[in-house]
Amino acid sequence: EPEVTQTPSHQVTQMGQEVILRCVPISNHLYFYWYRQILGQKVEFLVSFYNNEISEKSEIFDDQFSVERPDGSNFTLKIRSTKLEDSAMYFCASQSGAGGIYGYTFGSGTRLTVV
Amino acid sequence: DAKTTQPTSMDCAEGRAANLPCNHSTISGNEYVYWYRQIHSQGPQYIIHGLKNNETNEMASLIITEDRKSSTLILPHATLRDTAVYYCIVRVSSNDYKLSFGAGTTVTVRA
Numbered sequence: 001e002p003e004v005t006q007t008p009s010h011q012v013t014q015m016g017q018e019v020i021l022r023c024v025p026i027s028n029h030l031y032f033y034w035y036r037q038i039l040g041q042k043v044e045f046l047v048s049f050y051n052n053e054i055s056e057k058s059e060i061f062d063d064q065f066s067v068e069r070p071d072g073s074n075f076t077l078k079i080r081s082t083k084l085e086d087s088a089m090y091f092c093a094s095q096s097g098a099g100g101i102y103g104y105t106f107g108s109g110t111r112l113t114v115v
Numbered sequence: 116d117a118k119t120t121q122p123t124s125m126d127c128a129e130g131r132a133a134n135l136p137c138n139h140s141t142i143s144g145n146e147y148v149y150w151y152r153q154i155h156s157q158g159p160q161y162i163i164h165g166l167k168n169n170e171t172n173e174m175a176s177l178i179i180t181e182d183r184k185s186s187t188l189i190l191p192h193a194t195l196r197d198t199a200v201y202y203c204i205v206r207v208s209s210n211d212y213k214l215s216f217g218a219g220t221t222v223t224v225r226a
Binding site for chain 2: 031033037055056058089093104105106107111
């Protein structure tokens with residue numbers, strides 16, 4: 001079964017450093033997403049991406065965050081200057097088509113720890 | 116998206132059916148009901164979705180009431196590996212791509 005692959009599985013970074021989280025979506029999918037989950041809290045939407053641009057972003061997704069699909073296969077989330085409160089699991093997801101008839105596929109996540 | 120209400124937690128005996136209820140009384144005509152689950156801290160896993168009709172796949176069955184204001188996810192023969200948080204999500208069928216997760220139902224399957 002096709003999978004969404006995320007690397008690394010765990011990243012530890014110092015506060016103020018830049019981090020890039022990487023995702024390889026399912027190859028024929030068109031819509032891409034990042035979500036995050038702070039320990040013990042709900043899964044929260046960050047951003048959706050379609051046709052090489054952001055479709056929607058949440059209030060969490062401020063100027064410190066950016067997304068990119070540099071080479072047609074990878075989908076990255078960059079946090080420019082990490083804060084302690086950015087520590088969370090970050091999940092990438094992809095979807096084959098718009099609308100309710102298509103389910104999402106999530107990756108297994110990257111655990112980001114900011115120290 | 117319409118809000119959903121789920122019980123906080125439930126226990127189920129291994130080998131028995133688990134019936135997970137969800138209320139979505141403000142659902143509108145173009146909104147689908149999705150079910151996902153999250154095992155420990157893994158990524159959410161798609162289970163099933165439906166609009167009006169009952170649906171069944173290899174993982175579960177989804178029963179939607181005729182007025183669409185509530186639904187039930189049925190895991191026919193629960194195993195220990197089905198212990199997870201189960202999320203019922205209502206989502207517009209177009210132009211709104213995000214999934215809004217609530218707290219879900221923590222299901223514990225006991226031997």
